[in-house]
């Protein structure tokens with residue numbers, strides 16, 4: 001009589017036991033290691049800006065407020081570092097004042113033409129780029145990917161800057177006017193004068209690259 005072999009059954013059983021113990025081992029092995037979130041660079045000025053934009057509560061410790069992740073009030077569902085938010089608010093107010101400044105209009109023909117036609121794409125890009133530059137300068141985080149200051153302020157290397165008639169910022173008075181508009185915007189947001197002074201130092205550090 002034909003006797004049914006037990007071999008296939010034994011093989012299947014062996015595979016199942018092997019797989020089971022492999023899975024139970026694996027469960028232990030894949031326990032993810034504790035991953036520390038990356039430490040973002042900051043400075044006392046960046047922390048102060050972050051503290052300020054959250055209401056400037058005197059009982060709140062300032063340290064750590066710059067890199068604190070908070071809800072972005074202008075982009076629902078997104079988070080933003082408090083220090084970056086403060087900088088973006090100042091930049092936004094500044095660009096609005098600069099856009100209406102007749103002394104500086106000659107440098108911004110492309111942007112003013114776009115905005116005049118209801119196209120705010122370039123404005124939004126400049127807002128991001130200027131915010132990145134200032135965030136990097138203030139916090140030390142390497143977030144700026146735009147042009148060098150010399151290239152961004154030369155019509156030969158950046159056609160959005162000026163025109164054939166206005167190729168560079170050749171005038172220190174215009175530089176002062178531009179920074180003055182940023183100061184006005186910051187004052188309008190009630191940024192403390194000591195903070196405005198520190199931002200001014202950073203902005204003036206670019207003057208030699210921008211005034212050509």
Ligand code: HEM
Nearest residue numbers: 107108111126129130133146147152160161162175178203
């Ligand atoms: C105070 C220091 C300044 C800083 C930190 C600064 C920063 C910047 C940055 C980051 C950009 C964008 C570059 C890119 O995305 O690659 C930019 C563009 C520009 N900047 Fe400045 N800038 C300063 C002063 C000035 C001054 C004094 C003027 C003119 C009087 C000026 C006129 C422009 C113009 C016309 C553009 C191109 C705008 C556009 O996108 O249409 N900037 N600047």
